[in-house]
Amino acid sequence: MKSSNNRVAAVVLAAGSGSRTGLGYNKMLYASGGQTVLERTLDAFAGTSVTDFVVVAAEADFDRVTELLQGRADTVVTTGGPTRGESVRRGLCVLPPCDVVVIHDGARPFVTRDVIEESIRSAVLYGSGIAAVKTTDTVEVVCDGKVISVPDRDTLVNVQTPQTFRTAEIVDAYARVTETYTDDAAVYLHAGYTPRIVASSAGNVKITTAEDLLRLSAEEKVGMGFDVHPLVEGRPLILGGVTIPYTRGLLGHSDADVLTHAVMDALLSAAGLPDIGVLFPDTDPALLGASSVGMLQTVMAKLCERNLSVGNVSCVVMAEKPKLAPHIAAIRATLAAAMGVACGDVNVSATTTEKLGIIGEGKGMAASAVALLVRHG
Numbered sequence: 001m002k003s004s005n006n007r008v009a010a011v012v013l014a015a016g017s018g019s020r021t022g023l024g025y026n027k028m029l030y031a032s033g034g035q036t037v038l039e040r041t042l043d044a045f046a047g048t049s050v051t052d053f054v055v056v057a058a059e060a061d062f063d064r065v066t067e068l069l070q071g072r073a074d075t076v077v078t079t080g081g082p083t084r085g086e087s088v089r090r091g092l093c094v095l096p097p098c099d100v101v102v103i104h105d106g107a108r109p110f111v112t113r114d115v116i117e118e119s120i121r122s123a124v125l126y127g128s129g130i131a132a133v134k135t136t137d138t139v140e141v142v143c144d145g146k147v148i149s150v151p152d153r154d155t156l157v158n159v160q161t162p163q164t165f166r167t168a169e170i171v172d173a174y175a176r177v178t179e180t181y182t183d184d185a186a187v188y189l190h191a192g193y194t195p196r197i198v199a200s201s202a203g204n205v206k207i208t209t210a211e212d213l214l215r216l217s218a219e220e221k222v223g224m225g226f227d228v229h230p231l232v233e234g235r236p237l238i239l240g241g242v243t244i245p246y247t248r249g250l251l252g253h254s255d256a257d258v259l260t261h262a263v264m265d266a267l268l269s270a271a272g273l274p275d276i277g278v279l280f281p282d283t284d285p286a287l288l289g290a291s292s293v294g295m296l297q298t299v300m301a302k303l304c305e306r307n308l309s310v311g312n313v314s315c316v317v318m319a320e321k322p323k324l325a326p327h328i329a330a331i332r333a334t335l336a337a338a339m340g341v342a343c344g345d346v347n348v349s350a351t352t353t354e355k356l357g358i359i360g361e362g363k364g365m366a367a368s369a370v371a372l373l374v375r376h377g
């Protein structure tokens with residue numbers, strides 16, 4: 001919900017150098033999926049109460065940033081200073097008339113609309129709204145390698161941006177406070193105002209390291225698989241790589257592990273690859289009696305080559321008999337180990353088909369699976 005009739009502008013700070021990402025250029029200009037970090041951050045404000053933006057760019061990046069944002073009629077670009085505080089000061093100088101100003105790091109593209117609106121609401125009501133999360137680590141004060149005090153964690157928060165203020169108050173604070181502080185809440189506090197916290201989330205990270213850049217390119221893909229095999233006498237029953245005591249087993253060229261076949265097809269489908277019939281043809285003599293879990297490991301190697309990892313896999317085995325519940329834990333553990341994921345990311349349920357159809361008549365077993373893959377880079 002948008003908060004008010006107040007006019008709200010934002011100062012977005014993009015003047016850093018981003019040396020810790022190892023890029024050799026400003027991380028704000030790192031592009032993934034056709035968009036730079038800075039553009040993503042600005043797009044995070046879509047649908048909020050903010051109507052005008054001032055982007056503060058480093059002098060060296062000014063032309064590039066201006067070119068990048070030239071299609072945005074609501075945005076002006078200005079140059080920053082040697083410190084964060086100086087950059088904010090310069091941004092405030094060119095603000096269009098507004099009642100409330102949101103100050104935000106250009107390197108925080110994951111900020112949510114809710115957090116932005118909550119900070120604006122707080123600023124309208126109380127003068128300020130500072131995004132923060134409760135500190136989960138214990139923080140210790142050290143001097144010369146020795147701990148000298150341990151503040152009570154319940155009194156500590158980790159401060160992020162947006163930091164939102166009544167414009168007149170933060171402009172006044174920056175005009176009067178000359179010391180250098182690392183954020184706007186500190187400037188506001190030292191000017192005699194009371195910064196007020198609003199709850200944010202740990203997901204609102206500031207892109208700092210090369211690892212953080214990977215978060216930008218995570219892409220999720222879903223796939224499904226289905227398989228049926230006949231049940232015959234004289235074969236072992238193997239499901240999810242686990243041999244299950246039963247009078248009959250599944251018939252097929254390989255070990256006929258219907259569940260693992262459905263899982264492989266779900267993974268291959270999510271990856272946009274041909275199915276197991278193409279990858280492991282039943283005319284290949286090398287695959288006669290082959291372990292399907294071994295084939296699953298081959299599939300995993302193909303995913304790995306494509307920077308794909310398994311998010312989770314969810315499966316259903318359809319069988320009239322035997323009871324599968326006592327074997328589910330072992331099946332999950334075996335499949336999880338083959339895919340290199342935690343057991344909790346592989347779930348298997350079993351159902352009968354109420355004696356209906358070929359499954360219900362005990363002529364065969366079927367399995368279906370859904371897999372979620374995550375692509376990095």
Ligand code: MG
Nearest residue numbers: 227228258261
């Ligand atoms: Mg099969």
